[in-house]
Each structure stands twice: as structure tokens, then as C-alpha cells.
Amino acid sequence: MKELITGKKILFLGGKGGVGKSTTSAVLAYQAAAQSINTLIVSTDPAHSTMDIWGKRIHDRPKKLLPFLSAMDIDSREEMKQYLRRVRQQLLEVVKPDMTGAVDRHLNMVKHAPGSEEAAIFDKMVQILLEYQHEYDLIIFDTAPTGHTLRLLSMPYILEPFVKNLVRQRTRVHQAQGGTRAFAGRDDNDGDRRQDPVYEHLLQRLERIKQVEKIFMDREKTAFIPVTVAEALPVQETLRLVAQLSKQGFPIGGVIVNRLLPDPPDGNRFWMSRKTTEQKWLQELQIRLKGKYPVYGMSLLEDDVCGVERVRQVRPQILST
Amino acid sequence: MIDHKSVVKKAGQIFDEVFIDRYRRSLLREQRNLEDFFALLCFAELLGLPNPISYYTIELYPYFYEDFHAWHKRMGMEHSPLAGFPCC
Numbered sequence: 001m002k003e004l005i006t007g008k009k010i011l012f013l014g015g016k017g018g019v020g021k022s023t024t025s026a027v028l029a030y031q032a033a034a035q036s037i038n039t040l041i042v043s044t045d046p047a048h049s050t051m052d053i054w055g056k057r058i059h060d061r062p063k064k065l066l067p068f069l070s071a072m073d074i075d076s077r078e079e080m081k082q083y084l085r086r087v088r089q090q091l092l093e094v095v096k097p098d099m100t101g102a103v104d105r106h107l108n109m110v111k112h113a114p115g116s117e118e119a120a121i122f123d124k125m126v127q128i129l130l131e132y133q134h135e136y137d138l139i140i141f142d143t144a145p146t147g148h149t150l151r152l153l154s155m156p157y158i159l160e161p162f163v164k165n166l167v168r169q170r171t172r173v174h175q176a177q178g179g180t181r182a183f184a185g186r187d188d189n190d191g192d193r194r195q196d197p198v199y200e201h202l203l204q205r206l207e208r209i210k211q212v213e214k215i216f217m218d219r220e221k222t223a224f225i226p227v228t229v230a231e232a233l234p235v236q237e238t239l240r241l242v243a244q245l246s247k248q249g250f251p252i253g254g255v256i257v258n259r260l261l262p263d264p265p266d267g268n269r270f271w272m273s274r275k276t277t278e279q280k281w282l283q284e285l286q287i288r289l290k291g292k293y294p295v296y297g298m299s300l301l302e303d304d305v306c307g308v309e310r311v312r313q314v315r316p317q318i319l320s321t
Numbered sequence: 322m323i324d325h326k327s328v329v330k331k332a333g334q335i336f337d338e339v340f341i342d343r344y345r346r347s348l349l350r351e352q353r354n355l356e357d358f359f360a361l362l363c364f365a366e367l368l369g370l371p372n373p374i375s376y377y378t379i380e381l382y383p384y385f386y387e388d389f390h391a392w393h394k395r396m397g398m399e400h401s402p403l404a405g406f407p408c409c
Binding site (some may be wrong): 083084086090091113115163169170179198 | 377
């Protein structure tokens with residue numbers, strides 16, 4: 001399983017709800033840390049499973065769990081709150097004092113507007129990527145269930161053309177303003193652009209989006225790792241996820257199949273049947289991914305994978321390449 | 322005797338009023354149109370149009386606030402389109 005982590009800087013783990021994304025993140029992070037690779041787990045899942053696995057409270061700053069292992073949590077509500085608080089302060093500087101209530105009502109509506117929450121998560125993810133990529137050797141993003149993840153990963157491609165267009169339109173405004181001013185006998189065309197905070201904000205956004213896009217597409221350093229279990233629905237969803245990720249050009253490191261059953265006791269029809277079903281779906285996955293992406297397996301443990309001791313015991317084994 | 326200087330000056334003024342002012346006005350109009358269009362792109366959601374980056378453009382509100390009232394009037398809205406944001 002070393003090749004899953006070796007040489008990588010950023011890993012994204014995703015998959016259907018409940019298949020063990022957080023557990024797998026913890027396992028990979030532990031294995032990396034054991035090799036003295038300074039690792040940061042970032043949980044974007046509102047389920048906060050990372051906290052339960054390590055038995056420690058995790059906040060929006062990295063917290064050291066082991067010598068080479070830290071974890072942090074993205075709280076989208078908190079992110080939105082901070083961002084809106086900043087906007088509010090700036091707004092209050094320009095509006096009449098008796099409008100404070102109106103400003104608050106409006107900003108509160110933005111908080112619940114569709115897309116706001118994922119934009120907030122994306123923003124924080126960008127910040128983490130840019131801020132911590134030099135401090136840590138490896139950053140593992142434990143993402144929310146599939147739909148969320150795909151949406152989050154496609155954010156740069158949705159946002160970029162829009163922000164680019166805004167920058168272009170703003171430039172046209174500057175040109176027009178420059179033209180009117182030059183006509184009035186003032187020759188400071190460039191003044192606008194340099195002093196325009198709107199333009200500055202937009203350029204900054206665009207720059208960050210481009211940086212993240214580059215990180216997402218870096219085949220050397222970044223990998224997306226779908227996690228699944230060997231059952232009908234999760235396997236089918238995983239195949240769709242793999243198809244979508246590869247269609248969008250994201251590098252895929254391999255698929256991890258979690259909770260593989262031990263050999264069933266002879267003569268026990270229930271467990272033999274379960275094992276047969278599991279093997280059927282495992283084979284389906286392996287056949288469909290053969291020659292494209294490696295498939296790894298992790299065994300089901302006797303009890304929950306909680307705490308360092310348990311996390312240490314699990315490790316993905318390569319099943320096919 | 323005709324004062325040549327004042328005639329030239331007068332002619333210049335008339336020229337300014339007829340041609341230059343007209344040109345200046347059309348430049349200003351063009352500038353305003355571009356500014357309005359830019360504001361529309363930023364705040365399309367206020368008009369009920371989908372805006373995938375509205376979360377990112379609200380940080381631009383403070384810079385547009387002063388012109389906001391004139392803008393929504395030009396966009397054909399008598400009253401502020403922001404519920405609970407009465408600028409007028």
C-alpha cells in the first residue's frame with residue numbers, strides 16, 4: 001500500500017456515506033506518520049467522524065495527535081460566519097447607522113442561500129491547501145459523501161469562467177472610465193485599476209482558483225482515492241465516481257474496498273452466502289478497473305476501528321492492479 | 322472693427338457645446354452602461370437570476386453600496402430588490 005502515499009502531497013478520500021472514508025483516512029494517515037511523513041488529516045465531513053476515531057476534539061486549526069500526525073476540521077458554518085462578519089463590518093462603514101438591522105437580515109439570508117455552504121468549504125480548502133502545503137509532507141482530505149465531493153472538486157471549473165468574465169468586464173469599465181477622464185484632460189488611465197478594490201478582490205480570487213486547479217490536476221503529487229465496500233450499491237456508485245473523476249481529468253490513486261469479510265465457517269450458509277456476494281462485487285470492481293486503477297482491500301475487524309491501537313492494526317492490501 | 326479673437330472664442334464654445342459635449346455625454350453613457358452591466362453580473366441573484374458566485378460577490382457589496390440606489394432604479398426596479406435592505 002506504500003505506493004498509495006509515497007511521493008504524494010495531497011490525497012482526497014471520497015465515496016458513499018458510511019463506507020469508512022474517515023477510518024480509511026485515519027489508516028493511511030497513520031501509516032504515513034509511521035514513516036515519519038508529517039501528515040495532516042482535514043475532515044470536511046459534517047459527521048465529524050475523525051473526532052470519534054481518535055477520541056479527541058478536533059477544531060479548525062491543526063491539532064497534533066501523534067508526533068507526525070495532526071488533524072483539523074472544516075466547519076462550514078463557522079467559515080461562513082467569519083466571512084459574513086467581515087463583509088458586515090465593511091458594509092456598516094458605508095451604510096447609514098439605522099440600517100444595521102437591514103444589513104444583518106440580508107447577510108443572514110445569504111448564509112442560507114444555495115451554494116453558500118459549499119463555497120465556504122471550498123474557500124477554506126483553498127486556504128488550507130495554500131497555507132499548509134509546505135508545512136506538511138502530506139495532506140489527506142476526508143471528504144463528505146460522493147455528491148458533495150464531486151461538486152467540491154468541480155468548484156474551480158464552475159467558478160473560474162465566471163470570475164474571469166468579471167475581471168474582463170471590470171477591465172472594460174476601467175477603459176471606459178479612463179476614456180472619459182482622458183477626455184476631461186486628465187491622463188491617469190492606470191490609476192483606476194491599481195486603486196480599485198473590486199478589481200483587487202476579483203484578481204485575488206482568480207489567482208487562488210488557478211492555484212488550486214493546478215494542485216487538483218497534479219498527477220505526481222495529488223491522488224483521489226474512492227473508498228467503498230463490496231456490496232451492490234456502493235460498488236456501482238464507486239464505478240460512477242471513478243468514471244466521473246477520470247472524465248474530468250482528476251488523477252485517481254486506486255480504489256480501497258473496506259470491511260472485507262474473513263473466510264466463512266464451513267457449513268454456515270448465511271456467512272457463505274455473504275462471502276459469495278462480496279466476492280461477486282469485488283470481482284466486478286476489479287474487472288471494470290483492471291489495468292486502469294489498482295484495487296486495495298481492508299479487512300473487517302472484530303470491533304470498531306477507534307483509537308490509535310485499532311487504527312494501527314488495519315492496512316490496505318493490494319488486490320489487483 | 323470685428324474682434325477676431327472673441328469670434329474665434331465664441332465659435333470654439335459653440336463647437337464644444339455641439340460636438341464635444343455630445344461626445345462626452347456618450348462616453349459617460351457608455352461608461353455607465355458598462356458599470357451597470359458589471360454590477361448586474363455581480364448581483365444577478367438580486368434580480369432572481371442564478372449567480373453561481375454570489376457567495377463571492379457579496380464581499381463586493383460595500384464598494385457598490387453608494388451607487389446601489391441609482392443602479393436598481395436604472396435596472397427598472399422602483400424599490401430596492403433586497404428584501405429587508407431598504408436603501409430607499
